[in-house]
Amino acid sequence: MAMKTLDTTDAQIAYTDEGRGDNVVLLLHGSFSADWFAPVGRRLADEGYRVLRVHRAGYGQSKDLAGGVSVQAHADHAAKVLEDAGARHAHVVGHSSGASIALQLAHARPDLVRSLTLLETAFPYAPDEPKNPAMPLAIEAAREGDYERGFDLFLGGVSGPDFRKVFIRELGENGLREAEASSRYFFTQEAPALGAWHFGPVEAAHVTAPVLLIVGGEGERLNTPHAARSAQLFSWIPQSEIQVLQGLSHALPLEDPTLIATTIKKFIDHRSQ
Template identity: 40%
Template sequence: MTLTIPELTRWRIDGAEVAYTDSGGDGAPLLLIHAAGSADWFTPLAALPVLKGYRVIRMVRAGYTGAPAPDGLSIADHAGHGAALLRHLGAAPAHVLAHSSGTTIAMQLTFDHPDLVRTLMLSEPPLVDSLVAPEDLEAIHAMLGPAIGAAMAATARGDLPAAFEVFMAAVCGPSFREVMTSALGADLVAAAEDSSRYLFTGEIPAINGWSLGRPAAARLRQRVLLIQGSASPPPFHRLVAHLAGLIPGATVATIDGGNHLYPFTAPEQLAGLITVFCGPA
């Protein structure tokens, strides 16, 4: 499959480079914040005609543009980049959709800049200590700890392909490469692998330094939709249920047959949830 991808616009903020595509128009803004491992998690979604009434802004985060990211970027820093981008584009308040690690940025954006966020859609937040259901914490450490350790070791010795392989297989399953290649094409998958250093040197430390407590979650006043795949491992489902109990009024939707890769395998289903939850563009 070959996607027609709009050219990225590059923009600098606070010493960091971010990039974006912007469909333009006067529809309701929809900001897409991608997950770890690739800038193109939402590229298939952004191309769907069903979203053409929205002003779709696909953000490429610092560390994923090809330019070096400043050392020590925090989740709050990334959230600040998103806020600055929305203001720069005159695109607030926006519906905000984020997947996996991107959901930590989306939540922080909403905490820090509530006036910029109209609704918040959190798609399978990551299996990290501050978000997982307490009963899963030990099992998650046992499941993901060795893989992340191996990825970090591979990065330290300069073997990014090995680091990318072990991390993505642990988080997304052993068929991740075939799924991504089918959705994006081999060139974009190779580019994600080649540029994955920031994931291991910057993004994982930033996420490990971020936390969500019950008081912070209770401050969310926007409508919140939590999204999960029906075929995702049970810890994802328990994480979503746990967050639904922390966030006032949050609702849950399920992508039938989807796992953590559903932005690639089921973008049409995801778009359908967006249009129902966000309403007319």
């Protein structure tokens, strides 16, 4: 599928525009791969939605021209994609760091967000979250210049030892290699930007759209922080709900794209009636 591109002051953003329908879905992927949502997006387009799937700055075919893009800037890029596509608003879906960007968009531009679906949101931190060693060990490996080891430590720690097989099954060998190649950008540019982002109860009060917080049930076994982070958002946003998908981990958009697409569809359809 041909990519569309738009230029901003700090980035060149590529996105796909697939499917037709009155309901527009904007997909914001997580770290490492621009294609986390590729299988989900195809399924949603087949279900009659117009799907805008963004390659965030620094990933895939998009370029970070600033040498480090803030969460606020990523959200601004998403708003510009909607404008470029002629969409007045959208049902916004984010995964991991993309979920944090979706939150920022809903805070800054509530007029653009009809509903918000957040899969295993990466930030903000929760005070009671379990301390998973995956991220500190991954950062240490990256500081030593071993980005591939950092990639393995991080995704293995939050998704389990079979995450590479999942990538290859859904995205092929090239998809896995592209994700590995993006590790340097994540550790040197995106991770610091995410760490500098603040989102608390005051910001959450500006989120007016209904919110679905999706958590992978395998996170409890893997001792990941995402359930606690989602629970914190649930306590801040009264129009939110949590759904736990058993048998899935942080890699849930690739582990079961059919279930993820179906879950998103049910939430959107209920809110569009």
